[in-house]
Amino acid sequence: MRPLVFAHRGGADALPEHTLAAYLRALDEGADGVECDVRLTRDGHLVCVHDRRLNRTSNGTGLVSAKTLAQLEALDFASWHPAAATEDLQVEHTRLLTLDRLLEALRERGRPVRLLIETKHPSRYGADVERRLVEMLRRYGLAEPVAGDPVTVTVMSFAALALRRIRTLAPALPTVYLLEILPPGVGRGRLPFGARIAGPGIGLVRARPNLIGNLRSAGLGAYCWTVNAEEDVDLVLKHGVDGIITDRPRLVLEHLEKV
Numbered sequence: 001m002r003p004l005v006f007a008h009r010g011g012a013d014a015l016p017e018h019t020l021a022a023y024l025r026a027l028d029e030g031a032d033g034v035e036c037d038v039r040l041t042r043d044g045h046l047v048c049v050h051d052r053r054l055n056r057t058s059n060g061t062g063l064v065s066a067k068t069l070a071q072l073e074a075l076d077f078a079s080w081h082p083a084a085a086t087e088d089l090q091v092e093h094t095r096l097l098t099l100d101r102l103l104e105a106l107r108e109r110g111r112p113v114r115l116l117i118e119t120k121h122p123s124r125y126g127a128d129v130e131r132r133l134v135e136m137l138r139r140y141g142l143a144e145p146v147a148g149d150p151v152t153v154t155v156m157s158f159a160a161l162a163l164r165r166i167r168t169l170a171p172a173l174p175t176v177y178l179l180e181i182l183p184p185g186v187g188r189g190r191l192p193f194g195a196r197i198a199g200p201g202i203g204l205v206r207a208r209p210n211l212i213g214n215l216r217s218a219g220l221g222a223y224c225w226t227v228n229a230e231e232d233v234d235l236v237l238k239h240g241v242d243g244i245i246t247d248r249p250r251l252v253l254e255h256l257e258k259v
């Protein structure tokens with residue numbers, strides 16, 4: 001069975017990251033799921049934006065956390081990307097994406113989809129991101145996975161603190177412990193606060209060729225990011241990776257068909 005393929009930030013290569021246009025395109029192209037970073041606005045809304053600042057991916061400036069939802073909704077999150085000039089994108093699919101809107105859109109599709117939600121900066125926001133996230137997932141009936149629900153959610157973080165909060169707030173929600181370096185114990189299969197999946201970066205996998213195998217021998221899963229080149233797909237496949245998080249879901253899916 002091939003690994004699951006997740007569109008990183010909605011598939012950040014072909015279309016502007018974290019726009020609904022990108023998420024829907026990636027799923028139409030056959031991605032099993034999508035990866036989404038979430039942050040809080042000044043007035044407490046969860047929005048899908050990767051960077052702390054608006055400057056790179058919108059026509060706004062300053063911190064996302066210093067703006068209200070209404071201020072962010074007035075911005076253009078697509079024109080910075082080369083595809084905006086060549087693709088016929090619906091304007092409402094290129095504005096700010098809230099987590100609420102993303103969940104609604106995934107549910108509207110009515111087809112199985114896996115959503116990986118990465119919470120950013122647990123220390124900066126206190127427990128607010130995780131608390132509001134779990135509240136929202138509860139509203140959608142997604143905080144306690146139910147067999148047959150087309151949308152399944154997994155929460156990811158580089159911070160063990162965030163995983164601890166999720167475990168307290170919603171013990172049944174699956175979590176991924178993201179890794180850039182190898183913390184003590186992880187290589188021997190010990191993940192914090194009930195996480196059953198590790199999420200190593202591709203650089204870490206290259207540096208530690210036994211890591212994925214060790215995790216799997218310990219009964220854990222491995223989702224690797226951000227795997228954008230065919231040779232890296234081959235590498236993680238060789239080690240038995242469970243999930244590939246990529247900016248280029250189409251390329252990865254086509255490559256997996258061939259190997």
Ligand code: G3P
Pocket residue numbers: 008035037050118178199225226245
């Ligand atoms: O999927 C994990 C990956 O997204 C972590 O890195 O910086 O793209 O959020 P980043």
Ligand code: CA
Pocket residue numbers: 035036037118
């Ligand atoms: Ca991320």
